Each structure stands twice: as structure tokens, then as C-alpha cells.
Amino acid sequence: MVSTIQNTDVKQKEADRAVVVAVTSRAVFDCGADDGDEVCEVGVAFPLLQALQRVNERLLEENPSESLLFDVVLITSDSQQQQQSSRIISSTRHHGLEISSFCFSSEEDFTESLLKNNVHLFLTTDRDEAAQASQKGVFSALLNGKVASSEQLRVVFCGDAVIRTDAEPPSASQDAAQSFWAQLGEMRRRFGMLDSPLSLVLLTSRGGRESCGTALQTLRSRGVNMDEAYSLAGAPRSPILSLLRPHFLLINHLQD
Amino acid sequence: MSLDPVQVMSGQVKGLKVGPSSNGDSRGSWEEKEDQDNVGLATKPKPVTGRRTRKVEGGVFFPKPENAVTVAVSSRVLFRTEREQKVFEQDGVEEYLRFQIEHENEPFTPGPAFPFVKALEAVNCRLRELYPQSEELFDIVLVTYNHAHVGIRLINTINHHNLFIERFCMTGGSSPIGYLKAWQTNLYLSADADKVREALSEGIAAATMFTSEKVTEVSESQLRVAFDGDAVLFSDESERIFKAHGLDKFFEHERDNEDTLLDHGPLKGFLEALGKLQKKFYAKGQRLDCPIRTYLVTARSAASSGIRALKTLRAWGLEIDEALFLAGAPKGPMLEKIRPHIYFDDQMFHVEGAAEMGTVAAHVPYGIAQKHNAKQNSSVRK
Numbered sequence: 001m002v003s004t005i006q007n008t009d010v011k012q013k014e015a016d017r018a019v020v021v022a023v024t025s026r027a028v029f030d031c032g033a034d035d036g037d038e039v040c041e042v043g044v045a046f047p048l049l050q051a052l053q054r055v056n057e058r059l060l061e062e063n064p065s066e067s068l069l070f071d072v073v074l075i076t077s078d079s080q081q082q083q084q085s086s087r088i089i090s091s092t093r094h095h096g097l098e099i100s101s102f103c104f105s106s107e108e109d110f111t112e113s114l115l116k117n118n119v120h121l122f123l124t125t126d127r128d129e130a131a132q133a134s135q136k137g138v139f140s141a142l143l144n145g146k147v148a149s150s151e152q153l154r155v156v157f158c159g160d161a162v163i164r165t166d167a168e169p170p171s172a173s174q175d176a177a178q179s180f181w182a183q184l185g186e187m188r189r190r191f192g193m194l195d196s197p198l199s200l201v202l203l204t205s206r207g208g209r210e211s212c213g214t215a216l217q218t219l220r221s222r223g224v225n226m227d228e229a230y231s232l233a234g235a236p237r238s239p240i241l242s243l244l245r246p247h248f249l250l251i252n253h254l255q256d
Numbered sequence: 257m258s259l260d261p262v263q264v265m266s267g268q269v270k271g272l273k274v275g276p277s278s279n280g281d282s283r284g285s286w287e288e289k290e291d292q293d294n295v296g297l298a299t300k301p302k303p304v305t306g307r308r309t310r311k312v313e314g315g316v317f318f319p320k321p322e323n324a325v326t327v328a329v330s331s332r333v334l335f336r337t338e339r340e341q342k343v344f345e346q347d348g349v350e351e352y353l354r355f356q357i358e359h360e361n362e363p364f365t366p367g368p369a370f371p372f373v374k375a376l377e378a379v380n381c382r383l384r385e386l387y388p389q390s391e392e393l394f395d396i397v398l399v400t401y402n403h404a405h406v407g408i409r410l411i412n413t414i415n416h417h418n419l420f421i422e423r424f425c426m427t428g429g430s431s432p433i434g435y436l437k438a439w440q441t442n443l444y445l446s447a448d449a450d451k452v453r454e455a456l457s458e459g460i461a462a463a464t465m466f467t468s469e470k471v472t473e474v475s476e477s478q479l480r481v482a483f484d485g486d487a488v489l490f491s492d493e494s495e496r497i498f499k500a501h502g503l504d505k506f507f508e509h510e511r512d513n514e515d516t517l518l519d520h521g522p523l524k525g526f527l528e529a530l531g532k533l534q535k536k537f538y539a540k541g542q543r544l545d546c547p548i549r550t551y552l553v554t555a556r557s558a559a560s561s562g563i564r565a566l567k568t569l570r571a572w573g574l575e576i577d578e579a580l581f582l583a584g585a586p587k588g589p590m591l592e593k594i595r596p597h598i599y600f601d602d603q604m605f606h607v608e609g610a611a612e613m614g615t616v617a618a619h620v621p622y623g624i625a626q627k628h629n630a631k632q633n634s635s636v637r638k
Contacts, residue, residue, distance in 0.1 A: 193349045193403060199428065202404060208422030213411040216404060228430075229404035233422035234318045239438035240425075 002105040002113045009093060010100050015118065018071035019183045021052065022103070022119040024129065025076040027143055029091050031084045040084070040091040044125060045143055048247040051153035051197075053098045055187070058197040062190055068183065073117050074102045077110035077129075111136045120180050123248055137172030139180050141248045153198040155184065156246035157226075159215035160206050177250070178222065185224030193227075201228040201244055208233045318422065321440040324395035325529045327376060328436055331400040331410055332447040333465040334373060335364035353405045360409045363416035368465045368616050369445050370417075372597040375479040377420050382547045383533065386540050392533065397439050398424035399432045436460050443526045445618065453621050461526045463600055463618035466607070472595060472614035478547050480596040481530060483523055483576075484587075484620075485554035485565050487602035491519035492623025494561075495602075499624055510561040518568040522622050523600050531574050549577045551594055557583035588613040602626075 006012065025031075027045035052070040059066045076088065085104060092099050103113040111133055114122055122133045122140040130140040188200055202219070204212040212231035219226060230240055241249070331337060344352035376394040383393055396419075398410065404426045414421050425435045433454050436444055444455045444462040455462035474480070486495045498506040530548055537546045552569075556562040558581035569576055580590055588609045591599055599617045601607050603625045610617035 193353060194429070201428075209411050209414060209424065212424075213408055216407050216411075226404040226407075228428035229407045229424070229426045231422060231424050235321050235423060235439070240435070243434045243438055 002103065002109055002116060004113070004117065005089070005102045005104075007089075007092065007100055007102065010098050012100055013069050013071040014067040017067035018069050019180070019187070020071045020073060020118055020120045022073045022075050022114055022117065022122045023049070023143075024078075024124045024126070025074045025088050025102075026078055027123065027125050028074060028097075029088060031087055031091075038087065038090050039094045040087055042095065045123065046095075048123070048143065048153075049097055049099075051151065051247055054151065055153050055197045056098065059187065059190055066190075068187055068190075072097075072099050073119065074099050075110055075113060075122075076102065076104050077107045077113075079107070111138065114138045120176065120183065134173050137176060139173060139176035139250075141250050143248055144246060150245050152196070154201060154244065154246045155198065156201040156203055156241070156244055156249045157181070157219075158249065158251040159202045159204045159212065159219075181219070181224050181250075182222055185219070185222065188225065188227075189223075196227070199227045200224065201230070201246065202226045203230045203232070203237070203240070203244070205232045205237055206234065207231075319391035319393050319395050321395065321438075323391035324393050325533065326395045326397060326439050326441045326443075327373070328397045328399040328432075328439060328441045328444045329369050329373065330432075330446040330448070330451075331364075331398060331402055331406070333367050333369040333445050334398065335367045335370070335410075335413060336467060337364060337367070338467065349403075353403060356406045356409055361412060362409075363413040364409070366417065368467055368471075368618075369598075371471075371474050371616065372445075372479075373419065373421075374476065375474070375597045378477055379479050379533065379547050380420070383536065386542075387536060390536075392536065394533075395423070396421050397441070399427075399435055399439075399441075399444070400425070401427045401429055401432055403428045433458060433460075442529050449619070449621055452619075456522050456620070456622055461523050463523075463598075463620045465616070465618045466611065468611045468614075468616070470612070470614045471616065472592065474595050474597050474616075478549055480549045480551065480594060481527075482551040482553050482591065482594060482596035482599040483527060484599075484601040484603075484606065485552055485556060486521070487623035487625055488521050488523045488600050488620050489527060489552070490521045490524075490565065490568060492521070492602070492625065493519060494564075496624045507560055510556075510564050514564050515567065516564075517571050518564060520572075522620055524572070524574075527574055527576070528572075534575070550575075551596060552576045552579040553587055553590060553594070553599065554579070554581055555584050555587075556581050588615070591615040591617075 023045050026043065028043050028049060029040035030043045031040040049072060052072060056069045059069055074088065074092070076085065085102070089102060101117070103117060105113040110129070114133055115136065115138065119138055122130070122138050123143050124130050124140070125143045127142065130142055133140040184198075184200060188196065188198060191197065202212065202215055204215060209231055212229060216226060216229060230244075232240060332341070340352060340356060343355045373396055376396060380393045383390065398421055400410070402410070407426050410424070423439075425432060427435065431454070432451065436455055437458065437460070441460050444452065444460055445465050446452050446462070447465060449464045452462040452464045483489050486492060494506060494510060497509045527550060530550055534546055534548050537543070537548070552565070554562065554565060556565055562579070562581040566579065578594075582590060586609055587601075587606050591610050592613045592615060595615070597616065599610055599615055600620050601610070601617060602620045602622050604619055607617040607619045
């Protein structure tokens with residue numbers, strides 16, 4: 001059973017233009033035991049939502065009638081959290097989060113709520129959930145477990161799998177990934193080189209400079225211009241990742 | 257599980273799950289993925305004594321940062337980018353990037369660090385011949401705060417000049433210093449003195465390089481690195497005495513302290529790294545034919561103040577191939593004879609003197625001489 005509640009405090013975005021980002025409520029709020037407190041603590045995804053909000057604010061500053069905005073949807077599938085639905089909604093209000101709707105579903109059919117809401121990117125801290133959503137063709141990514149501190153929305157793309165041979169037909173998930181990237185690229189173009197509220201970062205872990213270069217060109221041909229590029233050529237990723245401080249890390253999930 | 261290398265590179269991976277369903281655990285952290293990646297890395301599984309080797313396309317062997325001698329260079333010292341710099345300074349960043357993209361297929365010409373980097377690669381070739389499995393090699397990383405928009409031009413340039421640089425960081429404007437540490441950098445070369453100073457304060461050997469019109473030819477088969485002594489290999493303690501109390505006091509101090517070791521300077525670690533690689537050649541009977549040669553070029557005198565320097569080096573277990581004690585004579589002519597690929601000095605006066613004679617000299621902005629440099633510069637301006 002899937003139900004969606006619209007947040008009347010927030011202006012709803014244009015369905016066909018907005019970039020719908022779904023985040024699990026478990027990641028946004030840390031609703032501990034109900035100790036009578038109306039409001040939950042913030043979770044690991046909180047800085048991300050703030051960063052998404054800042055991007056929206058800047059987009060609207062550039063163009064007050066901008067429709068290419070982030071549309072944040074909160075997914076609650078955890079039965080424990082379901083019971084806290086009123087706390088979730090009041091916490092949202094309390095923290096001033098620009099969440100346009102709340103989706104409640106059971107653990108089995110949360111993917112249905114993603115598809116119903118035309119989600120372009122699903123973010124969770126749970127690997128299994130991300131895998132399940134991927135299998136249904138929803139572009140998914142894992143949230144940074146460590147809280148990212150930058151104000152700027154930093155999106156890191158692991159580019160080792162950017163290039164797809166033409167022999168293989170694209171999977172639904174790859175298409176979803178590509179269209180998300182195209183949207184991000186368009187959003188990025190709304191801002192100048194300096195002082196942008198979002199930064200697109202390419203990271204290639206395996207291949208050498210050629211594969212990084214090819215990734216840059218491929219992305220550019222799809223209208224996505226990266227701000228930063230790192231070619232690791234086999235060096236360990238963690239030291240670099242901890243400096244990059246991404247809010248989330250996007251990897252093309254390739255299905256077998 | 258066999259992996260077809262072509263498939264790995266093009267992203268089609270059968271059998272290897274890159275996605276989050278790979279591990280049993282559900283709470284994800286990216287660090288765990290590291291191990292997954294390692295399994296996918298080897299293009300040709302090769303039996304190695306215990307250690308897992310990292311390979312990239314073409315099956316080329318690639319060192320782990322902690323095992324290699326990592327030299328990080330900025331794009332402005334590896335290549336000549338004056339025209340582009342001017343565009344940046346006069347017309348701003350947007351125009352600068354547009355210009356770079358427009359000229360994407362025009363490779364940059366070699367900059368001051370270029371011969372040095374080529375010589376590092378020559379040493380690597382020799383090391384690979386003797387020790388094919390070893391990761392103790394030079395690893396050159398391009399660290400630039402350019403935007404990734406310039407990336408394609410930089411990659412095209414690296415291709416054009418046949419350089420072996422597979423690792424880079426284009427930070428899009430943020431400080432590269434953190435990345436230097438992440439790469440376990442042994443030496444950082446940049447055109448930006450502030451960045452160099454920052455690196456030095458973080459304990460990373462670093463020097464500022466300048467573009468000079470006159471460049472004498474250097475060896476393509478033997479890497480030659482020359483160092484000043486005080487405030488480069490050694491601390492600036494003796495220089496302080498000299499500056500504060502004059503030459504006589506300096507000599508007296510050095511004589512009295514002959515048996516006390518000098519403290520180490522910012523480039524000591526790099527000399528040490530070079531020494532380790534040299535020993536690998538000696539171990540294979542290639543002492544005379546060693547493709548790395550090091551020089552000490554100091555204003556100290558052989559008979560007096562130089563003794564303390566030599567004793568210190570010996571105590572540190574560092575061999576230097578040639579020690580040249582100039583007793584205050586100008587360094588330019590001596591350097592012109594040596595033809596090093598790079599010469600490190602803490603005083604701009606010597607750096608400029610060397611450059612005038614065609615030696616690639618790099619400034620190490622460390623120690624008491626810097627205050628003196630500043631005073632000299634301001635008096636010149638008056």
C-alpha cells in the first residue's frame with residue numbers, strides 16, 4: 001500500500017521539468033524512541049537537503065520562473081518510521097525543509113512509490129534498497145555516511161563506467177542515469193564558473209588518462225561539463241574521496 | 257571468475273557486481289568498495305609474490321603511492337601557459353576557459369619542469385628493466401587547480417609529448433595541498449609561491465619554478481639533481497648566524513659545532529628518496545652507470561664550514577655524488593658545467609643567477625633568507 005501526502009507548506013514543482021530526488025526518511029531524520037518530543041534529530045542526509053535547497057534558491061535568483069529545480073520527496077518504508085509519520089512531517093516543518101511530498105509504503109513496495117513519483121534519483125544509506133531500486137530501473141546512489149560539510153552541492157561521478165559499448169542495449173537504469181546527468185549538466189550551466197552552488201566532479205579509479213579524457217568528452221557531448229576531474233589510475237580512493245567530500249557518489253550500476 | 261579486460265574498460269562487467277548488492281551487509285560505506293575494485297583491476301592475472309599489483313589499460317604496471325617516489329607538478333611548470341595566463345588575468349576565468357577549449361587540440365609547449373619529468377621517466381625505464389615487479393619508481397602526478405574544462409587539452413598535450421602521466425587532480429579552484437598529502441607526495445613543483453609555501457608548512461618538499469627563455473641542454477639518460485645546502489638540505493640555523501652576526505661569526509660557529517649535526521631542511525627527504533633508488537642500481541652493479549646523480553652546490557668552504565655539512569650527510573646515511581664548495585663564489589658557472597635538470601636554492605639571488613646561465617633553478621621559500629629576499633625586493637623597487 002503506497003500513499004503520498006503533499007506538503008502544503010511548500011510550492012509544488014512542475015512535474016515534467018523538476019529533478020525528483022527521493023530520500024529515505026531514515027536518512028534525513030533520526031527518530032529515536034518517542035520521548036514525547038515532537039521533533040526528530042537530523043540524520044546524515046540533512047546537509048544534502050540543505051545543499052539541494054540552496055541550489056534551488058540560487059536557480060530562482062537567476063530566473064524567478066525557473067522550472068528546472070530539485071524536487072525532494074521523502075520515502076518512508078520502514079514500519080517503525082511509519083508510526084512516526086506525524087513526527088516526520090512536523091520535523092520537516094520545524095527544520096524548514098523544502099520537501100514537497102511524503103511517500104509512505106511498506107518495505108516490499110517502496111519501489112512502487114519511487115516509480116509512481118517519477119523519481120530521477122533515489123538516495124539511501126542502505127545498499128540493498130539501492131540495489132532493489134536499481135533493478136526496477138530507478139537511478140540510485142548511496143548517501144555519504146560521513147556528513148559532508150560543504151555548502152556547495154558536490155556530486156561525484158565515478159566515471160569508469162561512463163562509456164557503454166553500442167553493442168549492448170541500454171538498461172532502464174542506465175537510461176535513468178544518463179537523463180539525470182543531462183539534467184544536472186543543464187542546471188550547472190545556469191551558473192558561472194566561480195561561486196556555483198553545485199560542483200560536478202569526475203573520478204576515474206581504474207583506467208589512466210585516456211579513460212578520464214574519454215569520460216570528459218563523452219559527458220561534454222551529453223551537455224555535462226565537469227568542474228573537477230581526478231584520475232587515480234589504481235591509487236586508493238578513500239584519501240581522495242575524503243577530500244572531495246561529496247554529498248553523494250554516483251556510479252553507473254551495471255546489471256548482470 | 258575471469259574478467260575480459262575489454263569488457264572491464266568499456267564498463268560491461270559480467271560476473272563482477274559493481275552495484276550495492278555485492279556485499280551481504282546492507283549499510284553501505286564507499287570504502288568497502290575498494291576491495292571490490294581491486295578484484296576487477298588486474299587485466300592479466302599475474303603471479304606476484306604476495307602483493308596484489310595494480311594495473312591499468314594496456315596492462316601497464318602502476319605503483320601504490322606509498323611505495324613510489326611521487327612527484328607532483330602543476331600544469332604551469334610542466335608546460336608553458338603564459339598566453340593562457342594572460343587571458344585569465346586580463347579577461348577573467350570564463351574567457352580563459354573558452355580560450356582553452358578553443359585551442360584544445362593545440363598542445364602546450366614544454367615548461368621548466370619538463371626536462372626533469374622526462375629524466376624521471378628515463379630512470380623509471382631503467383628501474384623497470386632491473387626490477388620488473390617493484391613499485392619503487394617515480395610516479396608523476398599532475399596537480400593543478402585548473403578546471404576540468406582544461407582537462408582535455410592537458411591530456412592531449414601529455415599524449416603529444418609522450419609523457420607517462422596517468423594520474424592527475426584538477427581541483428577546479430580549490431587548494432591542491434590536501435591532494436598532495438593524499439598522494440603521499442615526495443616533491444611538489446609549482447609556479448605559485450604561495451602554494452609552495454603552504455606545502456612546505458605541511459612538511460612536503462616543494463619549490464617554485466620559473467619560466468626562463470634561456471635553457472641549456474641537459475642529459476636525456478641521466479637524471480641530475482643539484483641542491484644548495486643551508487635552508488634546503490639542512491636547516492637555516494647557520495644562515496641565521498651569518499645574517500645576524502656576519503661571516504666571521506658564522507665560521508666560528510661552524511667550527512665550534514663541527515661535530516654537531518645540522519638539523520634537516522625541507523629537501524632532505526627528497527634526497528633520501530633519490531638515494532634509495534640509487535642504491536637499487538648499485539645493488540645490480542650499476543654504480544658507474546647510475547642514471548641518477550646528485551650534487552651539493554654550496555657557498556660553504558671545503559676546508560672549514562663544509563666539513564660540518566659533509567659530516568651531517570654522512571651521519572644521515574646520505575650519499576651525495578658530488579659536493580661543490582664554492583666558498584662564496586657565484587654558482588652560475590658551476591651549475592652550467594653540471595647541467596642539472598633541476599637545482600634547488602633558498603635564495604632568489606642564486607636562482608636568478610643560475611637561470612641567467614640557462615640552468616633550471618627552483619626556489620625553496622624556506623628560512624631566514626625569505627625575509628631578506630623581501631627586503632631586497634622592496635629596496636630594488638624604490
